[in-house]
Amino acid sequence: WEFQALLKARPVAGDPELGAGYQRAIGPLVWTAAERRDFVADVQSMRRRVVDHLPAAVAAREIKLGRGGLRDVEFAVQLLQLVHGRGDETLRVPATLPALGALRDGGYVGRDDAVSLIDAYEFLRATEHRLQLRRLRRTHLVPEDAAALSWLGRAMGYRPDARGDARAVWEAEWALHAREVRRLHEKLFYRPLLEAVARVPSEGLRLTPHEAGRRLAALGFADPAAALRHIESLTAGLSRRAALQKALLPVLLSDFADAPDPDRGLLAYRQVSDELGATSWYLRLLRDEGAVASRLAYLLGTSRYVARMLGRAPEALQMLASDTELLPRDPAELVAAMAEAAARQDTPAAAVAVIRGARRQELLRIAFADLLGRLDVADVCQAISATTQATLDVALRIATRSVAADLGGTELPIRFAVIAMGRLGGAETSYSSDADVMFVYGPDGADGSDEQAARVAHDVAGRLRALLGSPSSNDPPLGVDADLRPEGRNGPLVRSLASYASYYARWSSAWEAQALLRARFVAGDEGLGARFTAMIDPVRYPVGGVGTDDLVEIRRLKGRIDSERLPRGADPATHTKLGRGGLADIEWTVQLLQLSHGFEVAALRTTRTLDALRAAGDARLLTAAQVDTLGQAWRFATHVRNALMLVRDRAEDQLPHQGVALLALGRAMGYRPGFDPGQVVDDYRRVTRRARRVVEEVFYASPG
Template identity: 55%
Template sequence: MTAVPGRRSSTFTRLLRHGFTDASAAERLLDSPELAPLRDDPVLLEALGATADPDLALLGLVRLLEAQHGPGARRELLDTLISSKPLRDRLLGVLGASTALADHLTRHPDDWQALVMYEAYDLHPGVEEFEAGLAEATDPVSLRVAYRRCLLSIAARDVCGTTGLAESAAELADLATATLRAALGIAEAAAPEDAALCRLAVIAMGKCGGHELNYVSDVDVIFVGEATEGADETKAVRAATRLASHMMRICSETTVEGSIWPVDANLRPEGRNGPLVRTVSSHLAYYQRWAKTWEFQALLKARPVAGDLDLGAEYVAAVQPLVWKAAERENFVPDVQKMRRRVVENIPVGEVDRQLKLGPGGLRDVEFAVQLLQLVHGRADTSLRSGTTLDALAALAAGGYVGRADAAQLDEAYRFLRSMEHRIQLFRLRRTHLVPEDEAELRRIGRSLGLRADPVADLHREWRRHAGVVRRLHEKLFYRPLLDAVAQLATGEARLSTEAARERMVALGYADPASALRHLEALASGVTRKAAIQRTLLPVLLGWFADSADPDAGLLGFRKVSDALGKTPWYLRLLRDEGAAAQNLARVLSAGRLAPDLLMRAPEAVALLGDGDGGGLEPRSRAHLEQEILAAVRRADGAAQAVTAARGVRRRELFRTAAVDIVGSYGTEEQPAEADQGALVDRVGAAVSDLTAATLAGTLRAVVRDGWGDDLPTRFAIIGMGRFGGHELGYGSDADVLFVHEPREGVDEREASRAANKVVSEMRRLLQIPSADPPLLIDADLRPEGKSGPLVRTLTSYEAYYRRWALTWESHALLRAEPVAGDEDLGRRFMDLIDPLRYPADGLTDEAVREIRRLKARMESERLPRGADPKLHAKLGPGGLSDVEWTVQLMQLRHGSTEPGLRTTRTREALAAARTAGLITDEDAATLDEAWVLATRVRNAVMLVRGRAADTFPTEPRELAAVGRYLGYGPGHAGDMLDAYRRTARRARGVVEQLFYGIAER
């Protein structure tokens, strides 16, 4: 029948008003013969308009009517729709939310009758009711049909709001339990001889075990088997394995009726590589010896659901004590945190912003935080041992482990996000946690959640709001109650006890929890604005400290800095308002002794850690540093005060460089760890070298001004040698130098020499005045005649010496000579003088090469500390700095005269030039470069961690762990770090033996 134009116009308008998006198509459907009895019923349009997708609901209704077996069945359905509002709401609600269930109803048109009942006992069915609904299923196909029929009733109560999120999730878990029992029954009926041999228990894990299942999800299980009385255990386990495998196939395989859900047994001991079924004793043996932290976390939700329930209860009783001891395991919290980070890192880049479950601010953040708190506090408080996330969260709030307001926000956010997930999965009954991008799908989801004004925009707004709440509370949830305990903030609420707070600090890795709690109390107690800001900052800072090798040092350092800067208005504001500053500070304070010691001497340097206009962490250029230091020298009253001022700049800039190094190595949320560690090593080496050069320039100016009023009777230059000349100084390196002077016109050479020697003597005296700063030692032992020769010579004297007496080692040492301070013209002329020595036109004689090899061997035998492990000595050991540098320098001596690229003082630059010139293969060059960078990083790490220089790994466990953290190795992986160093050094030594020692094959 075709509608008349007038009525069509009126109906079209009404359809739009009721939420239809394709009113023309809806009109045509309403005109279909099947809907003739309802066409003029205003109640139908209202009921359709109340659904998530009225267009979809109307189309599904027409399909269902068309599928009815004859006019009588169609009339019965129409009459029930007209007379029963509960059925109308349920049926249309399902049809408007799920094309998959609409398809099921079309295939099985009588199943709509499962929605007719609306009695009290029908509102919240449990396992027994679902078992009755599945009772007639005798094969996989009929089980799927019965399962979908039961699912239809759950979905109907859900979309109509008869049940809430928690009840729907529990019903889905109960339906899964009934389905597993039915599937196991089918498997046992098919193999009664196997069933007679064994007892088989099915343990639900994950969301099924936690009574919080999704519409479509893997059902995680663990199987436990035992022999029946008199049966052989080996045969019984094999029989149980066959039954378990058959049961899994029944649920997982796809038939003409689709699939139910995959049964996943990968949470079992050894995962997919382990036996499918184990006895209780076999499970226990594995968990006691081999299980990882995440396996105990997974067992939180273990629940017997099918098969021999007594055996299942025996299994759970056996493993539960191990679960509640998991928090006592070494590295417990870092292991859990690392697993959560790994989950986020494995999300495809294009999906991160659409992930409801795994992304930041997603469902997994809530679950991980709750489980972490359960494992820590559930040892003593049995009220926290629920496997259901929302029940556990409520118990944590009731026990004072989580603030009530935080728990309420987290509960609301979790319910919203899970409801979104349910609506997304319900549409096609497919396993997904991605928010769709299609606007029609977003509109349907928004309307299903009660967002009717602007469903798409409102859905995005609410989703982002709740995700933001989850992310914020996830960061603070584990730490905030500590502050409530020590500062007594939770007025009127139960608080975390002192003992519980102490336990949590131990779990976080704090070695001295009593001191840590005192620091928290000092920082956060009180009603001042300062204390309020600290209470905002500390929850996140505690987490960052806990992620380091030395949380105690981090927290102690933070208290010291806060005490020093507590009255400074910008300090806490900087940490609160500038995203990177607080995390940078946490990383720096917990990375070792050097950076915190420098910061304690100049707390205002905290400002460098921000991202404002203060320049942040970018190292200053030599010109900039020299300008600042010389300005400070001009303002100073006397040379001693001038050098003190120069030391102040050096202290601040050393801190800046150390912070650059730490943040670049550790990374932060906003600034991941630097991928190119070679570039970071170069930046640190250049920064320390430039700072040393600027400090020497300032000291030289101060000494000259004090003694001669800027009118020194001789030109004076300082030549950097070794690592200094190579722009490769470490934090604890001495400054190797040569001093050269040239009398000014008309000045007697003896007078000029006395002046030059006095300058050197005074510079060394001033720089050696005891100080808490890292020392700056001037070492001039590379001068002609070594320690026996004069400290300073004229350019003419250098020329005469090198012409007549220069030895091979001196040519070798001069490879890294570079002017660093003083008279620039004199420095350039010194370079012109020495270039023929270090880049000899005829290369090296065989005797000279042998001499260099002898020198290296003697140096290593004399200087390697007694008792040190050579394979772990970063400087003198095989494959260490000395091996790489001498190999590169031998190529420079041999080929520098003909290969301009080799004429550089920088090791890595010379190595790259040698590769370009074909003097070394790409593979060998990469091997040497990797070894040199790693050895340099080890030396830098040791200085950062211990506050004093060393060339080998520390032996104290916490210091070794801190070095490992700097090098990218997590807790418990110090052995891996040492193995990797030995491996890298061994490969480099092979190249050195070929290129430096001339051994033909490695």
């Protein structure tokens, strides 16, 4: 507080040389005070103590020390000066109003906020002066009696208006200014950016080319020259935008340095800034919401996926200002919002483009929450799956209307449904997952021949896949994969309900029954979807359980996958999908229990792995320890897969063993800064080793 008080010191009498020498001596102390440990927190605490110690009887009338009073303005201004004035000498002015002007001109305070503070400060000072002139004594208390208040209103120059007499007008103005001062005091005085800047050494704030290059190397940038070029581009010129970047970059550079890939993070930040720099809200958001700047630096320095997606939708970073905005949207609300936006478009292509843009926004929301530790892995998979399902739902409506229009009507002559399979069916999709589906139509012969119905259904499925899968420079395509249908790629893309029933009754194999364990309706005609689900239940939950021959076939197929599909050079100990104790091991074990006991244990009739795993434990098919071991391994392996996609921006199943990729993977998974990257590999091997033992006990234990 002493250095805060010395900010206003100036010689007024006596020896001018001595006074100037004193100012020179205290200057460095004043303008480095913010570097002291807990400086910002201490100043904030002192202001709170002043307010808390005001007597309750006078606190509401205290125009200087109370909430929304002069001290709120002065403390906010002085704290901004002390923190930012280390690197910006234009802020080193003693008087409050000129200091506010300098903060405004430098971009540290928004123009509208500065106007509000200046107006309020002038009003409060004028009120204080009138009060003191009335009795010629020092006071900061607004009087209580009506006559004195009426005098004050007139002395301030107010006249009666719609709000009442001069007293009522002054009271209304006081309430307005006090409320605005309090709001802006909270916004500026407690802005997280202040504390972040205070932790940066003073030399890091000046950003001269030589000092910046030296600091960049010290911070761990692999290519300081390239980083310096980005900084020079961001801060070039005398514009307000450049001034704001100069204020933000010292903090951001420190945050980038804490991220796994500082160079890539800074490059991505420049790209986002180039896209959004001309907007009114972007730099203001980073300045006023300190958490946004810090979060953005971490995300861009950790995730290539986020950097790429944010480059195509930079406005999405506004979600970083609020934890509430990071929560996945309600699926029904998401469908309604997509449908409403699509309805405003003139063509199917334009409508689907809007839907794909909304999907991109949701994927970014989920990725933000995932990387910031706001969602666990199961919730991430559920949210991505819900987004995919909403996209399919609304895109199918568009495809259906398009095909109906080609036929000269508004309704299709058939009913049509999309059945989710694989990870989408289990609500376990990842950032890189396609939508595994099957298409069904019915009933046969509705409003025409079976041949015509099949042709219409095929057109709908083809239109849906084309609309969602077409390349786009802005939005990631959603591949719609129907390879899990009967006969795979050699079979018809679309079948009637009767055709599916006939096929499964005559030709269904063990692997198809296993694949159907994840089948669920996701889009189209709900009644048809329910009939399809009822039709396949006896296939996937056979009475009496899986037969010996089918058991042998399942194990043989699992052995083939283990030996043939593991990529050449992959390490089976750390391959998340096909490695020992990985996802395939766990999911096949759980699915075997579903095939064997689903007919008698209703809770096993679920498409979700973790739900089925818990149901197996409740039914005493697995011990509590086995359930815990398999569940922990499934979560860890799934988390690794998701994090690999976020870090590398490509689908991978192999856990890296060293280097920046492993460091970034660990940070993306929530390991704290400074951790040993090898710990990720050790943790993975430990949980999957245990899971493999359970797989051997359960999957290979029963007869056959």
